[in-house]
Amino acid sequence: MPSVDLSWLMIVAGALVGISVGLTGMGGGALMTPIMVLVFGVNPTAAVGSDLAASVAMKPVGAYVHHKAGTVRWDIVKWLLPTAVPAGFAGAWLISLFGEGEEVQHRLELAIGAALLLALAGMVARSMLTRRRNALPSTEPTRLKPVPTLIVGLVGGLVVGVTSVGSGSLIIVMLMLTHPRLRAQELVGTDLVQAIPLVASAALGHLLFGDAKIALVGTVLLGAIPGIYLGAKLATRTRDDVLTWILATLLLGSALSLWGAPGPVILIACGALVAFASFRMFAVPALRRRREAAGAGAAKASGHTATDPDADADPERSEPTTRR
Known part of the structure; x- marks a missing residue:
C-alpha cells in the first residue's frame, strides 16, 4: 500500500500556527x-x-510588522536577551546529556506536556491579568524593571531550549x-523580537547535537511564513481573546x-x-453591562430626586403657599 504524502497537511498546520503566533x-x-x-509521529x-x-525563520516576519x-x-x-540567549542554548545542551533512548523520548514527551500545561496556565493568567491591566491608569508610564526582566529571560530561555515551548506562551x-501596564500589542511585538535570538540560540544547540530535520523545517515554513505575516497584520487591529481560548x-x-x-x-x-x-x-x-445599566438608571433617578424634589408638585398649589 503506497504511503500517503502528508506534507500538505504539515503546510496547513504551519500556516495555522503562524497565524496564531x-x-x-x-x-x-x-x-x-x-x-x-x-499527528506526524516525529520523535520528541x-x-x-x-x-x-x-x-x-518565522518570527522575524512578525517582528518586522510589529517594528x-x-x-x-x-x-x-x-x-x-543577556539571560535568555545563553539559557536557550543551555536547554538544548541539557537534552543531549540524556541520550536518544526510548525512555528518554518518553520523558521528554512528559516534559513537553508539563510545559504545555504551564503555558495553558499562563494563557488563563494572561486573560485574567488583561482585565486588571486595562483597569490601571493609562497615563502612567510603563517603567522598565531590569532585574525581573533578566529573570524572565533566564527562566523562559531554559524552558524554550528544553521543550521549544514558552518563547511566546x-x-x-x-x-x-x-x-x-504594557499594551497587548506591545507584549506581542516585544516577545516576537526577543524570541529571534532566543530561538536561534536554542536551535543552534539542537542543530549541533543533530536533532533537527531540515526537510521537515522547510515544509513547515511554506505555511508558517505567510501565516505569521497575516497574523501580525491582524494583531495591530483586532482582539485576540477568542483565539487565546481556542489555543488554551x-x-x-x-x-x-x-x-x-x-x-x-x-x-x-476540554469541554469544561x-x-x-x-x-x-x-x-x-x-452581566457586567446589565449591572452597569441598572446602576446608571438608579443614579439618574437619585440625581433627579435630589436636585429637583418638587419637580412633580403642582405649581398652582405650591404658589399660594409661597405667598403666605
Whole structure:
C-alpha cells in the first residue's frame, strides 16, 4: 500500500500556527511541537529541534510588522536577551546529556506536556491579568524593571531550549506580571523580537547535537511564513481573546495526550475549559453591562430626586403657599 504524502497537511498546520503566533505571540512551540509528535509521529527530540529551527525563520516576519507599527519595547528586549540567549542554548545542551533512548523520548514527551500545561496556565493568567491591566491608569508610564526582566529571560530561555515551548506562551505572561501596564500589542511585538535570538540560540544547540530535520523545517515554513505575516497584520487591529481560548483548549488536549490520558478524560477536560471560556467571554460581559445599566438608571433617578424634589408638585398649589 503506497504511503500517503502528508506534507500538505504539515503546510496547513504551519500556516495555522503562524497565524496564531503573529496574532497573539503564542502557539509556536506550544502547538507545532505536539502536532509533530502526535499527528506526524516525529520523535520528541527532533520535533523540538525542528520547531525551533522553523521559528528562527518565522518570527522575524512578525517582528518586522510589529517594528513598523511601533509596538516593540526595545528597552525590555535589551534586558531579556543577556539571560535568555545563553539559557536557550543551555536547554538544548541539557537534552543531549540524556541520550536518544526510548525512555528518554518518553520523558521528554512528559516534559513537553508539563510545559504545555504551564503555558495553558499562563494563557488563563494572561486573560485574567488583561482585565486588571486595562483597569490601571493609562497615563502612567510603563517603567522598565531590569532585574525581573533578566529573570524572565533566564527562566523562559531554559524552558524554550528544553521543550521549544514558552518563547511566546510563558514569556508573554511573565512580562505581563513584571510590566502590567504594557499594551497587548506591545507584549506581542516585544516577545516576537526577543524570541529571534532566543530561538536561534536554542536551535543552534539542537542543530549541533543533530536533532533537527531540515526537510521537515522547510515544509513547515511554506505555511508558517505567510501565516505569521497575516497574523501580525491582524494583531495591530483586532482582539485576540477568542483565539487565546481556542489555543488554551488545544494546549490542554495536547498536554493530556502526551501524558497518555484516556480519550473521554481529554474530551471532558476540554469541554469544561470551553464552557469556562464561553462564560468568561460572553456571560460575564453581559452581566457586567446589565449591572452597569441598572446602576446608571438608579443614579439618574437619585440625581433627579435630589436636585429637583418638587419637580412633580403642582405649581398652582405650591404658589399660594409661597405667598403666605
